[in-house]
Amino acid sequence: MNAPASEPVLSLVPVLSLVNVDKRFPGVHALKQVSIELRPGEVVGLIGENGAGKSTLMKILSGVYQHDAGEIRVGGRPTRFLDAADANSQGIGMVFQEQSLLTNLSVGENIYLGNEEQFTRFGIVNWRTLYDAAARQLAKVKVDVDPRARSEELDFASRQMVELAKALTLEERGAGHLIILLDEPTSVLERAEIEILFARVRALKSRASFIFVSHRLDEVLELSDRIYVMKDGAVVAERKAGDADVNELHHLMVGRSLQAEYYREPLQKPYRAEIAVEAHGLSLTGAYRDVSFQLHRGEILGIAGVIGSGREELTRTLAGFAPHDGGRLVVNGREVTLRTPAEAVDSGIGYIPRERRVEGLVLFLPVAANITLADLESLSRHGLIDAHEERRLATSWVERLKVRTPGINTLCLNLSGGNQQKVVLAKWLNAKAKVLILDHPTRGLDVGAKEEVYELVRAVTTEGLAVILTSDTLEETIGLSHTVLVMRDGEITHRTSANPGAKPRQVDLIGHMV
The missing domain is CATH 3.40.50.300 (P-loop containing nucleotide triphosphate hydrolases)
Structure with a gap:
């Protein structure tokens, strides 16, 4: 700190x-x-x-x-x-959460986007002068980025620094x-x-x-x-x-x-004996190796680790984005290799991504359409969607999950982050997912919205849904999980139970992470 x-x-x-x-x-x-x-x-x-x-x-x-x-x-x-x-x-300049950079433009073009006239003569941009000026702005925030590089080539942290450099150009305008x-x-x-x-x-x-x-x-x-x-x-x-x-x-x-019950620990019930997911020596070249675990019905399995530990890639494998190339994966009693997200969905796996606005929702569709999006087949009659049944289902989920929205026809774009997350959860519950992957599920949510998400997660696991969790914080991973796996350098280095009243300490896990 x-x-x-x-x-x-x-x-x-x-x-x-x-x-x-x-x-x-x-x-x-x-x-x-x-x-x-x-x-x-x-x-x-x-x-x-x-x-x-x-x-x-x-x-x-x-x-x-x-x-x-x-x-x-x-x-x-x-x-x-x-x-x-x-x-x-x-x-007044602004550095946006969602970032305002145009990824198909260079860093320098983004920094001076809308203010290119100072580098333009007779309609021709002096690119050398623009990039030199952009380099001076980047130096202010001490980021080692080539102003000629395309913005899409940068990682998120570097793009955030470019946003800050862009805001500092206001100094030049007096x-x-x-x-x-x-x-x-x-x-x-x-x-x-x-x-x-x-x-x-x-x-x-x-x-x-x-x-x-x-x-x-x-x-x-x-x-x-x-x-x-x-x-x-x-x-x-x-x-x-x-x-x-x-x-x-x-x-x-x-x-x-903020109490000890923040993670709804009293609502944590024992998981069932039935196994939802089994991994036996699971491996993905360059990402992780020899990973084995069991996930039971009603269990929250937290995976802890730092960047590069392999935990992100492991969850992407389970969601169908990064097929494993070694070992065995058994989902709901059937051995599978999940080559696409669609295959994961067909196997009963739902995925709540960290970037819910990008990967989890279609923002310009209404709440109802987003809730039913993963299970349109059951709503289709002769190739047409049963609008009455869609409204009934959406209304039911909005009421059950207490989604705060003016109505089911409200665009998801206009909901708060916490209510957007509830809609993503409703989508997978409506699709009857048996396994849910929560990838940083409370990222960007305020403390009140987090508590609501925690309560919903506890409720669905009580009904038998199995959950794999990766989180922004070790505290959240420990607080929510029944079992915690720790990964380092692509391998599982530690596993521990996290029963109510006997949660492991963060310090006990950190030594296995770094």
Whole structure:
């Protein structure tokens, strides 16, 4: 863990302040008299459950929405952001959770996308000058990336640094002290990558101030100087990071304490004797080798390990994305080699991916269509979908899983992360999956949404569903699982039971991971 953020030298005039800002949508009072301020050289954390108003506030600050009432001041001067370009011109840049880079363009083209005119003469772009300028921006965030490389060739962490470099180009437009909005920038980063990002942010505090939105409360405490807590569209608390802890922030967000029952341990029931999945010496060249385990009905099997341990590739094998080339895999009593995701589905395996918005959902289809997507055959009558039956099934799952949505015809794009995850779960339950692979199932969810997911997972395992879990945190893996396998360098190095009241300690497992 890095040292706490150093206390910045603050001026009396905030670089950004919101005074009683209000925003309404039809039927929704999204922001209610919100007042916050950001000082020079400061990192302000912004936390709250999904639906608390964080996204609306960030969209107002980035120029996507305009506020209805109240006042926004930049450097003490009242202003209104007419659009994203106007927000940029006033020194506000944004690093997006989903990333805004166009992967078919080079790094340099992305950094100056929309601002190529400074390198253009008589309609011709001076590429050498553009790439030299892009290299200077990349140097600010200390990332070793060729500005001529295509963005799709970079890993996620490097693309996140390019996003940060892109935001820093606002300095060149005479915008003065920069304001950079960090929207869940760590949601798919590993710990080592997060530490690099945090180091870059701290180094940039002499030239920029930051608003840091994250669901990871420990990271908010680590990076921020002050923290604002939002609930139901309003700011309900402000804390200095040094005076707060995770339990207090959790309580302020959701109105209850973070307890030992967070992972619903009292709901963990013994698994059944019946075996759902067996692996015997399973291997995939270059990824893992000689992996053997049994997964029983009603069991949650957690797989722990660092990047490169082989656990990610193992779960992809079970989901049909990376067929094994050695050993035996038996699913529901039948030996299989899963060459495609469709074959995994046919074998009764459902997969909830870490990138639910990319791999788990069709965002521009309604809730009902997404829920029935994996089992259209049972809805088809003479080649046509039985719309009445689809509505009945979707309504039933929405009610059972308590999906918060205006209706089953609402596009999944418009749901919160937690409710999107419930729709993905409903899809596989509706398809009568017997085995469910949870690949980082709570990534990007707030603590309240995580608790709902944990409760649903406990409920479906009680009914006999078998679950394989890989998680963002070792704590979550231990808390949810019946059994934990630890992998290192492609091999299983340790296995242990994780019975209620006798969970292994994190420190007991870490030694087998590294």
